[in-house]
Amino acid sequence: MARYIVRRLLMAIPVLFGLSVVLFAFVHLLPGDPARSILGQHATAASLARLRESLGLDRPLHEQYFLYLGDLFQGDLGSSLVNGRPVLQEFMLRFPATIELTLVALLFAVGLGIPLGRLAARYAQRWPDGLVTIISLLGISIPIFVLGLTLQFFFSVQLGWTPVSGRIDPRLGIDSVTNFMLIDTLIAGEPRAFVDAVLHLILPGIALGSIPLAIITRITRAAVLDVANEDYVRTARAKGLTERRVDNRHIMRNAWLPVTTVVGLQVGGLLAGAVITESVFAWNGVGRWVVDAIRNRDYFVIQSSILIFALVFLTVNLIVDILYAYLNPRIRYS
Amino acid sequence: MGATVAAPTVAAQDRASRGLWHDAARRLLRNRPALLGLGLVSLFVAAAVLAPVIAPYDPIEGALVDRLKPPSSEHWMGTDLQGRDEFTRILYGAQVSLQVGVVSVFLALVMGGTLGAIAGAAGGKVDATLMRVTDVLLSIPGILLAIGIVAWLGRGLPQIMLAVAVTNAPIFARILRGSLLSLRTADYVVAARSIGAPASRILLRHMLPNALTPLIVAATLALATAIIDVAGLGFLGLGPPDPRTAEWGTMLTDSTKFLRQAPHLLFFPGIMIVLTAIGFNLLGDGLRESLDPRLKR
Numbered sequence: 001m002a003r004y005i006v007r008r009l010l011m012a013i014p015v016l017f018g019l020s021v022v023l024f025a026f027v028h029l030l031p032g033d034p035a036r037s038i039l040g041q042h043a044t045a046a047s048l049a050r051l052r053e054s055l056g057l058d059r060p061l062h063e064q065y066f067l068y069l070g071d072l073f074q075g076d077l078g079s080s081l082v083n084g085r086p087v088l089q090e091f092m093l094r095f096p097a098t099i100e101l102t103l104v105a106l107l108f109a110v111g112l113g114i115p116l117g118r119l120a121a122r123y124a125q126r127w128p129d130g131l132v133t134i135i136s137l138l139g140i141s142i143p144i145f146v147l148g149l150t151l152q153f154f155f156s157v158q159l160g161w162t163p164v165s166g167r168i169d170p171r172l173g174i175d176s177v178t179n180f181m182l183i184d185t186l187i188a189g190e191p192r193a194f195v196d197a198v199l200h201l202i203l204p205g206i207a208l209g210s211i212p213l214a215i216i217t218r219i220t221r222a223a224v225l226d227v228a229n230e231d232y233v234r235t236a237r238a239k240g241l242t243e244r245r246v247d248n249r250h251i252m253r254n255a256w257l258p259v260t261t262v263v264g265l266q267v268g269g270l271l272a273g274a275v276i277t278e279s280v281f282a283w284n285g286v287g288r289w290v291v292d293a294i295r296n297r298d299y300f301v302i303q304s305s306i307l308i309f310a311l312v313f314l315t316v317n318l319i320v321d322i323l324y325a326y327l328n329p330r331i332r333y334s
Numbered sequence: 335m336g337a338t339v340a341a342p343t344v345a346a347q348d349r350a351s352r353g354l355w356h357d358a359a360r361r362l363l364r365n366r367p368a369l370l371g372l373g374l375v376s377l378f379v380a381a382a383v384l385a386p387v388i389a390p391y392d393p394i395e396g397a398l399v400d401r402l403k404p405p406s407s408e409h410w411m412g413t414d415l416q417g418r419d420e421f422t423r424i425l426y427g428a429q430v431s432l433q434v435g436v437v438s439v440f441l442a443l444v445m446g447g448t449l450g451a452i453a454g455a456a457g458g459k460v461d462a463t464l465m466r467v468t469d470v471l472l473s474i475p476g477i478l479l480a481i482g483i484v485a486w487l488g489r490g491l492p493q494i495m496l497a498v499a500v501t502n503a504p505i506f507a508r509i510l511r512g513s514l515l516s517l518r519t520a521d522y523v524v525a526a527r528s529i530g531a532p533a534s535r536i537l538l539r540h541m542l543p544n545a546l547t548p549l550i551v552a553a554t555l556a557l558a559t560a561i562i563d564v565a566g567l568g569f570l571g572l573g574p575p576d577p578r579t580a581e582w583g584t585m586l587t588d589s590t591k592f593l594r595q596a597p598h599l600l601f602f603p604g605i606m607i608v609l610t611a612i613g614f615n616l617l618g619d620g621l622r623e624s625l626d627p628r629l630k631r
Contacts, residue, residue: 018470026486141611143562145569145586146604153593153600272475276566290478291570294485302482310473 004325012314019310020072024065027303038081068303077308078300080293087304091286096179097167098285101277102270104201105209110263113213117220117259118252124225132217139214144273148207148280155203165282168197204281208273212266219262223255230254257328264320268313354625361624368620374613378606382428391419393426394578402596412598415588420598423580424606430574430581431610434495435560439553441499446506447549453507454514454545455537461511468504476501480563481572489575494567498560509552513545520544547625554618558611565607582607 035051036043052058056067071078077087120132156164167181168174172193177184181200185193227233228251236250237243275287282288286305293301362368385393391409396418403413411420453464471479483497517523518541526536567573568583577584582603589599 014466015469015473018466019473022470026482137612137615138608141558141615142608143565143611145566145583146600146607149586149590149593149600150604153597157593268475272477275475275477275481276570279570291481294481295571297485302485306474306478306482309475309478313473313475 001325005322008318008321012318015314016307016311019307020069021065023303023307024068027299028061028064072307077304080298080301082293082296082298082301087301090289090301091305091308093179094284094286094289097181097283098271098274098278098287100180100182101201101204101208101283101285102267102274104205105270105273105277106212106263106266108205108209109212109216109266113216114220114259116213117217118224118247120217120221121224121228124221129221132221136214136217139210139217142210144207144210144276145280147210148204148277151203151207152280162199162203163196165280167200167284168193172196204277204283207280208270208277211273212263212270215266216259216262220255220259223258224251227251227254257324260327261320261324264316264323267316267320271309271313271316358621358624362620365620365624367616368624371613371616371618371620374609375617378428378610378613379432381425382432385422385425385429389419389422389425391422393418393422393580402592402599404596405598411602412596414585414596414599415592420585420602423585424582424602426580427582427585427603427606428610430491430579431561431564431607434491434498434564435557438495438498438560438564439502439556441495442502442506442556443549443553445499446503446508447510449503450507450510451514451537451542454511454518455533455541457515457518461515464507465511468507471500471504477563477566480567481570484567484572489572491574494564494573497567498563501563502556502560505556506549506552509548510545513548514541517541517544551618551622551625554614554621558614558618561610561614562607565603 035048035055035057039047039051049058056064059067068078075088077091079086080090116132116135120129123129152164155162163169168185172190174181174184174188174190174193177187181197182194185197233246233250236246241249271287274283274285275291277283278285278288279291286309290302290305290309292298293305362372396413396416398417400409400413400417401415403409403417405412409419409421411424414420414423449464449468453461474482479501480494480497483500484493487493487496514537523536523540526540531540564573565581565583565586568581568585569587570583571587573579573581573584585603586600589596589603592599
């Protein structure tokens with residue numbers, strides 16, 4: 001097992017290295033001059049040259065890359081060109097918002113997807129199966145922003161049940177301690193604020209969770225059907241076990257494997273989806289921050305935030321693979 | 335084998351296989367969800383192609399007195415902020431989506447296919463290197479990569495096509511490489527190699543035709559995501575550079591400011607994107623089932 005983990009870790013190194021080269025090239029090949037975009041159109045040649053020198057932009061490209069890599073190893077991800085704040089600090093400030101949203105979406109997708117998939121498999125080729133198939137088809141076909149806006153229209157604008165956007169009503173004056181709104185409201189001891197934070201999470205959580213919901217439902221259905229045709233399931237039924245026991249002990253225990261893998265893989269997709277969801281719901285997380293950075297051509301934020309995003313993505317995939325190997329002895333011992 | 339094989343009856347001969355594509359088409363036409371998908375896709379293509387003929391109004395010029403009108407007999411889907419007919423703009427929007435969707439998926443097939451074919455055919459170090467390249471691309475969330483490319487190259491339809499293509503290419507590369515690798519030891523490939531066929535001929539004539547099916551299915555499904563991605567870019571303000579262009583995602587962004595007064599600006603483009611995506615998804619699933627009969631539901 002340890003050898004497997006080490007091998008997987010070693011495999012991630014060239015990917016991260018390649019990614020740093022791609023992002024560096026990407027930022028430095030962007031048309032336009034970072035110095036000019038900071039100082040504006042009317043900057044003098046002298047001030048531009050001074051800024052280029054202080055940012056190291058006057059050095060040869062390969063030297064700039066090694067400087068960047070050196071900084072990276074020391075945990076220095078640069079500062080925003082727009083507001084001068086360190087990228088890492090800004091990221092850590094916003095990441096909790098994205099994690100909170102992603103977890104709620106995952107909870108929604110898993111909590112509803114697995115029971116729906118089991119239901120569809122149990123009634124395969126009958127109407128509940130058809131209904132679930134339609135739900136999952138809709139799930140993968142509705143873009144997050146269409147679903148998000150539609151939910152906003154019905155539940156916030158028409159019915160007024162949920163807030164339109166944001167993470168919490170600013171009038172409640174909750175102090176940021178952990179930046180996880182649910183935890184911060186509990187720390188503040190304000191049950192009303194906690195409920196408000198939960199209400200703010202519902203619509204973006206559903207919008208973001210819709211695609212994983214569809215995928216988890218499909219995979220659960222397929223996995224359960226796959227196992228349900230195995231000989232040992234027939235044997236279990238033949239020896240008179242109750243349907244419930246067959247389901248829990250014989251079918252689900254073996255169907256969990258593909259389902260776990262797919263659930264893990266959704267986390268990467270959720271992070272990508274968060275980029276759009278956060279824009280729809282004015283959610284102050286990492287996704288919206290990156291989109292704003294790209295719009296403002298905030299070079300260092302783009303470079304470093306995408307690198308962190310990818311790092312999170314790779315880490316999650318690694319954890320999923322290790323978990324899978326742990327759950328599945330056939331992989332562990334191969 | 336001890337048992338003798340009975341001679342096929344006339345009826346069985348009629349039903350006998352007439353080749354992969356013929357059989358697949360026959361199975362596809364018997365698959366009802368796939369037919370529904372085909373119908374939706376045909377509607378979408380017809381809307382795009384016939385837009386200049388059937389659109390009742392001009393997609394760019396509108397009368398300000400008619401702004402934000404709800405659906406009526408004059409304007410079936412209402413009007414937008416500039417008083418332009420929403421139905422007309424939906425039809426022209428289909429043109430943009432179709433054009434960008436098809437070109438970007440085709441580009442992705444060419445880029446990903448080439449990478450995958452080289453990796454799968456060469457194996458060894460070349461394969462390992464190329465796969466790490468796809469790992470790098472796949473480690474960046476698709477929409478971020480697309481946003482980045484559009485931000486980098488500037489707004490414009492060709493840039494959007496390239497952006498969507500680059501996000502799909504590594505997936506296609508992986509799929510083709512996977513199929514090719516599994517074919518390397520197939521009997522007919524080994525046979526071709528043993529009679530001294532050149533590597534290029536083995537790849538082009540023997541391996542590629544047999545590795546294409548998963549790629550065709552993936553490309554059909556990718557059309558759904560490509561259309562969603564294009565609309566997503568438009569929604570984030572990275573759509574076509576001319577703000578007057580009718581593009582479904584951009585039209586949706588405009589709707590957000592008038593969610594209360596003019597919800598039709600959200601519903602019609604939204605429904606069109608969803609129906610088109612459903613169409614390509616159903617068709618893709620149908621193709622998968624008909625091209626690989628072992629995958630019966």
